[in-house]
Amino acid sequence: MAQTQEVLTPKDYKSDQEVRWCPGCGDHAIMNAIQRALPELGIAKEDFAFISGIGCSSRFPYYMNTYGFHGIHGRASAIASGTKVANPNLSVWQITGDGDAMAIGGNHFIHAIRRNIDLNIILFNNEIYGLTKGQYSPTSQFGAVTKTSPYGTVEHPFHPGELVIGAQGKFFARSIDNNLKLCQEIFVEAGKHHGATVVEVLQNCVIYNDKTHAALTDREHKEDRSIVLHHGEPMIFGKNRDKGLILDAENLKLKVVELGDKYTEKDILVHNAKEENPGIHLMLANMSYPEYPVAFGVIRSVDVPTYDGAVQAQVEYVKGESKYKCMDDLLNSGTTWEV
Amino acid sequence: MGKKADTIEREEVVVRFSGDSGDGMQLTGTLFSDTSAFIGNDLSTFPDYPSEIRAPQGTIGGVSGFQVHFGQTSIKTPGDYADILVAMNPAALRATSKWVKEGGTIIIDEDSLDERGLKKAGFKTDDPIAEDKLDRFNIIMAPISSLTKEALKDKGLDPKSILRSKNMFALGMVYWIFDRPLNYTEDFFEKKFKNKPLVIDANKTVLRAGYNYAETMEHMAPSYKVSPAKIEKGTYRNISGNIATAWGFIAAAEKAELELFCGSYPITPATEILQELSERKDMGVKTFQAEDEIAGICTSIGASFAGDLAVTTTSGPGLALKGEAIGLAVMTELPLVIVNVQRGGPSTGLPTKPEQSDLMQALYGRNGESPVVVIAASSPSNCFHYAFEAAKIAVEHMTPVILLTDGFIANGSEPWRIPTMSEYPDIKAPIVKEGVKDWQPYARDAERLARTWAIPGTKGLEHRIGGLEKDELKGSVSHDPVNHQKMVNLREEKVQRVDRVIPKLKVEGEESAKLLVVGWGGTYGHLATAVKQMQDKGHSISLAHFNYIKPLPTNVREVFEKYDKIVVCENNMGQFADYLRMTTPGFEYLQYNKVQGLPFTTIELENHFEKLLEE
Numbered sequence: 001m002a003q004t005q006e007v008l009t010p011k012d013y014k015s016d017q018e019v020r021w022c023p024g025c026g027d028h029a030i031m032n033a034i035q036r037a038l039p040e041l042g043i044a045k046e047d048f049a050f051i052s053g054i055g056c057s058s059r060f061p062y063y064m065n066t067y068g069f070h071g072i073h074g075r076a077s078a079i080a081s082g083t084k085v086a087n088p089n090l091s092v093w094q095i096t097g098d099g100d101a102m103a104i105g106g107n108h109f110i111h112a113i114r115r116n117i118d119l120n121i122i123l124f125n126n127e128i129y130g131l132t133k134g135q136y137s138p139t140s141q142f143g144a145v146t147k148t149s150p151y152g153t154v155e156h157p158f159h160p161g162e163l164v165i166g167a168q169g170k171f172f173a174r175s176i177d178n179n180l181k182l183c184q185e186i187f188v189e190a191g192k193h194h195g196a197t198v199v200e201v202l203q204n205c206v207i208y209n210d211k212t213h214a215a216l217t218d219r220e221h222k223e224d225r226s227i228v229l230h231h232g233e234p235m236i237f238g239k240n241r242d243k244g245l246i247l248d249a250e251n252l253k254l255k256v257v258e259l260g261d262k263y264t265e266k267d268i269l270v271h272n273a274k275e276e277n278p279g280i281h282l283m284l285a286n287m288s289y290p291e292y293p294v295a296f297g298v299i300r301s302v303d304v305p306t307y308d309g310a311v312q313a314q315v316e317y318v319k320g321e322s323k324y325k326c327m328d329d330l331l332n333s334g335t336t337w338e339v
Numbered sequence: 340m341g342k343k344a345d346t347i348e349r350e351e352v353v354v355r356f357s358g359d360s361g362d363g364m365q366l367t368g369t370l371f372s373d374t375s376a377f378i379g380n381d382l383s384t385f386p387d388y389p390s391e392i393r394a395p396q397g398t399i400g401g402v403s404g405f406q407v408h409f410g411q412t413s414i415k416t417p418g419d420y421a422d423i424l425v426a427m428n429p430a431a432l433r434a435t436s437k438w439v440k441e442g443g444t445i446i447i448d449e450d451s452l453d454e455r456g457l458k459k460a461g462f463k464t465d466d467p468i469a470e471d472k473l474d475r476f477n478i479i480m481a482p483i484s485s486l487t488k489e490a491l492k493d494k495g496l497d498p499k500s501i502l503r504s505k506n507m508f509a510l511g512m513v514y515w516i517f518d519r520p521l522n523y524t525e526d527f528f529e530k531k532f533k534n535k536p537l538v539i540d541a542n543k544t545v546l547r548a549g550y551n552y553a554e555t556m557e558h559m560a561p562s563y564k565v566s567p568a569k570i571e572k573g574t575y576r577n578i579s580g581n582i583a584t585a586w587g588f589i590a591a592a593e594k595a596e597l598e599l600f601c602g603s604y605p606i607t608p609a610t611e612i613l614q615e616l617s618e619r620k621d622m623g624v625k626t627f628q629a630e631d632e633i634a635g636i637c638t639s640i641g642a643s644f645a646g647d648l649a650v651t652t653t654s655g656p657g658l659a660l661k662g663e664a665i666g667l668a669v670m671t672e673l674p675l676v677i678v679n680v681q682r683g684g685p686s687t688g689l690p691t692k693p694e695q696s697d698l699m700q701a702l703y704g705r706n707g708e709s710p711v712v713v714i715a716a717s718s719p720s721n722c723f724h725y726a727f728e729a730a731k732i733a734v735e736h737m738t739p740v741i742l743l744t745d746g747f748i749a750n751g752s753e754p755w756r757i758p759t760m761s762e763y764p765d766i767k768a769p770i771v772k773e774g775v776k777d778w779q780p781y782a783r784d785a786e787r788l789a790r791t792w793a794i795p796g797t798k799g800l801e802h803r804i805g806g807l808e809k810d811e812l813k814g815s816v817s818h819d820p821v822n823h824q825k826m827v828n829l830r831e832e833k834v835q836r837v838d839r840v841i842p843k844l845k846v847e848g849e850e851s852a853k854l855l856v857v858g859w860g861g862t863y864g865h866l867a868t869a870v871k872q873m874q875d876k877g878h879s880i881s882l883a884h885f886n887y888i889k890p891l892p893t894n895v896r897e898v899f900e901k902y903d904k905i906v907v908c909e910n911n912m913g914q915f916a917d918y919l920r921m922t923t924p925g926f927e928y929l930q931y932n933k934v935q936g937l938p939f940t941t942i943e944l945e946n947h948f949e950k951l952l953e954e
Contacts, residue, residue, distance in 0.1 A: 017815060017816075044798070045798075046795070046796055046797060046799070047795070047796055049645075049795045051641070054806075061803050062803050062805075062815070062816060064803075065801055066801050067795035067796075067801050067802065067803075068801075068802070068803035068804070068805075069644055069803070069805060070803065070805025070806060070807060071637070071667065071806065072637075072663055072664060072666075072667050072806050075633060075637040075664065077634075078602075078629065078630075078633065078637030078638050079637045079640055079641035080641060081634075081641060082600065082627065082638030082639055082642040082643075082644075082645070082649070083641035083642065083644055083645040083795070084641075085600070085625060085627055085638070085642065086600050086625065086641065086642035086645035086646065086647040086649075087646065087647075087795065087796060089796060090645065090795055090796060107630050107631060107634070108633075108634050111629075111630040111634070311625060311627075314620060315620050315623055315625060318620040319620065319621055319622070319623050321621070322621035322622065323621075324621055324622055326593065326760070327586075327589060327590045327593045327622075327760045328759055328760050330586065330589065330619075330622060331576075331586070331757045331758070331760075332574065332576075334576065335373065335377075335576065335577070336574050336575060336576045337377050337574070337575050337576075338573075338574055338575070339379060339570055339571070339572055339573060339574075339575055339756075
């Protein structure tokens with residue numbers, strides 16, 4: 001990516017299209033955060049490509065004054081993979097939702113992650129199908145009552161973080177639409193990371209699944225119900241910063257403890273996002289309220305070579321060693337004879 | 340048996356090697372073809388193998404064959420019936436004897452005719468010759484297995500390796516029959532088994548043993564003399580349709596000064612194109628073996644968006660899966676070539692057998708009004724030309740192009756006069772440069788109606804495309820009813836205008852005659868051979884063969900008007916005939932259709948044409 005000297009502002013990333021998400025939709029805030037994050041990356045505006053599938057969130061590229069591609073349902077990971085491999089100089093962002101990425105596009109999603117293609121996948125998780133007007137999604141809670149589950153769903157949801165780590169994901173972060181600053185911070189980190197990044201943003205759908213994340217946005221209690229992880233810092237949370245996470249070694253699981261006489265800060269786990277072993281990351285990603293605080297921040301960020309980088313390196317190497325310099329060489333290679 | 344050897348001069352001969360799928364018949368056939376090509380024959384080959392890698396040994400289902408047709412005249416098909424069949428086991432004998440000419444020769448590995456082998460092949464008696472009434476052929480029983488063992492007994496090889504080289508004994512025999520030199524094949528051993536002197540020696544020994552056996556046996560088949568063909572001077576090589584397709588794209592990328600990207604998922608019989616392109620990383624090709632067919636095309640669409648010459652390769656079932664994404668390429672007006680190496684359908688159908696039954700799918704198999712250019716190659720070597728053309732049209736007209744080949748021409752091979760790239764035109768990609776004022780993503784050039792291509796990374800041209808209907812200039816989302824109608828018309832007209840750059844339809848034979856034979860794609864060799872033979876016999880018959888399907892050449896009506904009868908011959912139920920009825924009405928289109936997973940035979944075609952001419 002060309003480093004730019006030009007100083008851009010969030011406004012430079014807004015297109016002339018009228019934004020048509022519902023008033024109060026979490027998508028507005030997420031887009032604001034991305035438009036604030038991009039100038040911090042020092043990448044030229046023409047080197048960004050935003051690629052999406054189908055769904056409310058997938059309208060996103062139209063509102064960005066960058067190169068953009070609104071694809072077909074579920075296939076954004078595949079389109080974005082092609083774009084990135086064709087031109088590794090681009091900063092490629094995939095905007096997707098829980099239906100687009102986890103249901104119809106599940107196969108492409110896991111393989112893009114497994115290959116570690118340098119894409120930034122922003123997963124808007126509102127646990128519902130919005131654009132088709134209110135059917136349950138693969139992340140809807142068990143028993144959720146929706147238009148296609150009037151008696152409650154009978155299927156268990158995917159946890160995006162678990163799926164990402166299961167697909168050998170090297171970067172997973174979580175944020176929430178009402179925390180602009182956290183979103184912005186995480187998007188910057190994702191943008192700087194080399195390899196596939198997945199940022200799950202808990203997003204509110206005001207029309208079909210309002211307040212689905214209410215427990216985590218409640219002003220009074222949100223700090224007791226969530227934890228913001230920072231690499232190298234102890235896992236302490238709570239309004240009064242009086243709670244922390246330790247490893248319950250006997251049961252091989254995390255445990256919430258009160259800081260005080262029995263436990264002090266030095267007993268508390270220190271977050272190491274760069275640990276290759278995904279064990280703790282998986283436990284952190286899977287924490288759910290009320291048993292645990294929900295984890296926000298960059299949960300996992302491990303540097304390994306990327307697919308697109310490897311393709312480029314292999315092509316350059318093999319081409320360099322090749323005896324064929326042009327098509328005529330290839331045409332005349334192998335066994336030929338004169339008539 | 341017991342015929343005395345004498346030499347027969349022939350213009351052309353068909354040989355078929357047939358055995359178990361593990362017997363190395365494909366290699367044997369290829370080596371024989373190569374030698375025939377080197378000494379100047381024209382030829383055409385076709386491998387015929389089961390879809391199972393190792394079907395149950397010794398059964399009919401596991402029979403693998405390789406047919407080669409060579410001669411001193413122009414050879415366009417692998418031949419209908421064999422002059423010589425080499426049958427390495429009873430199953431091969433049973434499965435293939437019906438493809439031997441009356442009075443032809445069958446060489447049988449006598450050692451394979453044991454009780455177990457005969458039973459596996461479904462013979463009820465211990466005399467397969469009588470049971471299948473094979474005495475009308477010249478049968479040569481040769482103890483191939485035991486003589487191979489005998490030849491290699493002191494070479495220190497294990498019994499399995501020894502038996503594996505029995506195909507070379509058979510090849511040696513056939514070389515003697517056609518008076519072929521052994522040195523090309525011996526050179527092949529030297530190269531192939533470079534660091535295994537034992538294996539080189541064993542193969543050479545067996546090959547020579549087979550040759551000598553044929554020479555010394557009294558009861559040998561007649562030996563043939565087939566002189567070199569009078570073909571265009573030049574440097575030649577053998578090429579199969581799939582390799583030619585892959586190379587056509589590499590050539591197009593070079594002429595367009597674009598990088599080549601192929602997103603694809605392995606599927607028989609198209610996989611070889613992806614394999615070849617993967618190997619051609621040494622030519623800068625990027626390949627992406629995707630997680631499924633849909634990802635294959637979608638990665639290619641993403642690469643096309645990023646400015647690569649993008650192709651995706653598949654066969655019928657894969658084309659079905661790619662349908663929605665082809666529509667996306669239609670809507671976003673990005674260049675893309677989709678190769679469909681057709682096979683027998685529907686569903687999984689006959690994966691290794693050729694058919695032409697995906698024509699309607701290629702033309703119409705998508706939601707909405709979704710026009711694409713459809714082109715069909717018609718011989719193994721011209722896959723190169725049509726792959727090049729498909730890429731050229733895709734890039735210069737900013738449209739998806741479907742290139743149809745089939746399992747027959749994709750796997751078949753023939754000698755090919757190697758072109759030089761200076762014979763091929765440049766491909767001019769309509770890429771917009773930085774600094775262009777007032778650029779609109781969907782503005783079009785007046786002649787082709789193609790939009791321009793703004794590549795991500797170009798400053799100042801940031802824009803959005805996608806699957807929603809587009810405003811006719813800005814390319815932004817538009818739900819305007821009148822705009823939609825306009826865009827539907829524009830997309831159709833853009834594809835239609837490709838007829839301004841494609842060649843006119845030519846006929847082989849008289850421009851006016853009693854019967855016009857019409858075909859398209861991979862049936863060319865058989866149709867051309869049958870028509871030529873009829874013409875030589877003095878019949879009033881011509882051939883019009885199509886490579887450009889959508890749009891059609893502009894002179895179809897003019898051509899058709901000059902014939903009393905038109906018969907459309909296809910390996911499907913009449914899809915092209917129906918298409919002609921729709922696009923070029925006013926003629927009576929007779930049909931000749933065959934859907935057996937097999938190519939036509941020239942004999943059946945001639946019989947049918949004769950009947951039509953008599954009526």
